[in-house]
Amino acid sequence: MADPAPKPDELNLGLLLFIPYRAMENRIFAALARAGFDDFTLAQARMMQRIGPDGTRLTDLAESAQVTKQTASHLVDQLERTGYVRRTPDPTDARARLVRLADRGTAAQPVAAAVVAEVEAEWRAHLGDRRWGQLRAALTDLREITDPYR
Amino acid sequence: MADPAPKPDELNLGLLLFIPYRAMENRIFAALARAGFDDFTLAQARMMQRIGPDGTRLTDLAESAQVTKQTASHLVDQLERTGYVRRTPDPTDARARLVRLADRGTAAQPVAAAVVAEVEAEWRAHLGDRRWGQLRAALTDLREITDPYR
DNA sequence: GGGAACTAGTACGATGATCGAACCAGGTTA
DNA sequence: TAACCTGGTTCGATCATCGTACTAGTTCCC
Numbered sequence: 371m372a373d374p375a376p377k378p379d380e381l382n383l384g385l386l387l388f389i390p391y392r393a394m395e396n397r398i399f400a401a402l403a404r405a406g407f408d409d410f411t412l413a414q415a416r417m418m419q420r421i422g423p424d425g426t427r428l429t430d431l432a433e434s435a436q437v438t439k440q441t442a443s444h445l446v447d448q449l450e451r452t453g454y455v456r457r458t459p460d461p462t463d464a465r466a467r468l469v470r471l472a473d474r475g476t477a478a479q480p481v482a483a484a485v486v487a488e489v490e491a492e493w494r495a496h497l498g499d500r501r502w503g504q505l506r507a508a509l510t511d512l513r514e515i516t517d518p519y520r
Numbered sequence: 521m522a523d524p525a526p527k528p529d530e531l532n533l534g535l536l537l538f539i540p541y542r543a544m545e546n547r548i549f550a551a552l553a554r555a556g557f558d559d560f561t562l563a564q565a566r567m568m569q570r571i572g573p574d575g576t577r578l579t580d581l582a583e584s585a586q587v588t589k590q591t592a593s594h595l596v597d598q599l600e601r602t603g604y605v606r607r608t609p610d611p612t613d614a615r616a617r618l619v620r621l622a623d624r625g626t627a628a629q630p631v632a633a634a635v636v637a638e639v640e641a642e643w644r645a646h647l648g649d650r651r652w653g654q655l656r657a658a659l660t661d662l663r664e665i666t667d668p669y670r
Numbered sequence: 671g672g673g674a675a676c677t678a679g680t681a682c683g684a685t686g687a688t689c690g691a692a693c694c695a696g697g698t699t700a
Numbered sequence: 701t702a703a704c705c706t707g708g709t710t711c712g713a714t715c716a717t718c719g720t721a722c723t724a725g726t727t728c729c730c
Binding site for chain 3: 427428429439440443460463464465466467
């Protein structure tokens with residue numbers, strides 16, 4: 371670590387990525403809290419965000435969020451207790467269970483989606499359509515060599 | 521939260537930013553560990569990374585890393601105990617103290633810088649010079665509206 | 671088929687990270 | 701100088717995270 375940023379525009383790319391990442395996360399989290407969904411933590415939200423429409427296995431959630439299975443399990447436990455998600459059996463594998471959004475989770479979803487759209491619109495307006503497209507494209511491309519999950 | 525990624529290329533930008541951010545962080549952390557700097561945690565590294573060449577105030581570190589002053593203080597305590605940083609008085613304000621890299625910290629610095637350079641080179645090779653430049657430029661621009669610190 | 675090896679998930683216990691509240695000392699302002 | 705603000709610390713509680721160990725179901729291969 372320690373790349374003490376000689377000039378403002380020469381921040382290492384890690385920091386450069388971190389800044390908008392946290393900004394997005396904070397915006398979503400704050401908006402959900404304002405809408406009454408204030409009974410979960412940021413770590414729990416990070417799990418929930420990764421649940422697919424047809425449910426997602428715990429192991430996949432853990433891998434995607436880069437935490438251990440135990441941590442993921444712990445967070446899902448809490449989300450289950452507060453009614454955001456539920457575990458259902460995986461028909462294709464009796465060992466596995468699919469984590470799905472429950473009532474409270476599906477209620478929160480459109481709120482989150484709206485904020486994502488809002489923030490993305492702001493950023494797009496700031497950058498302009500062309501540069502916005504380039505940013506998305508570059509990040510999507512980077513995924514190929516940086517995403518251990520995919 | 522919960523934007524259950526309909527198609528791979530339509531991940532919300534938060535996730536798209538998270539993936540390479542964590543990839544970079546993990547690479548640096550792993551390389552430092554291999555080089556013998558294995559006696560600090562990721563959270564401590566996140567602090568250290570933000571220390572400027574002339575020292576940085578605790579409050580600034582906390583704000584930049586988006587943790588509370590208490591957390592930052594706690595992490596700096598540990599880094600001080602293991603010889604990575606030290607606190608020196610701030611000549612311009614007797615209340616404040618500047619957190620600076622100590623011997624072990626300055627020893628780790630070139631290792632970290634080398635990995636950052638290596639990873640950036642890989643990414644640049646993958647994207648091509650032009651797209652790489654666009655990515656950096658777009659992220660730097662985004663900072664203007666997403667960086668509460670700056 | 672049947673055992674070996676592997677995978678999904680859970681349980682337990684320890685440590686780390688993080689926060690809120692309260693506080694102190696040095697600065698700033700009127 | 702009194703009131704207020706700001707940088708930092710201390711204390712205690714809670715949350716997040718991991719390593720180790722375990723159970724149950726699956727896959728592989730002779």
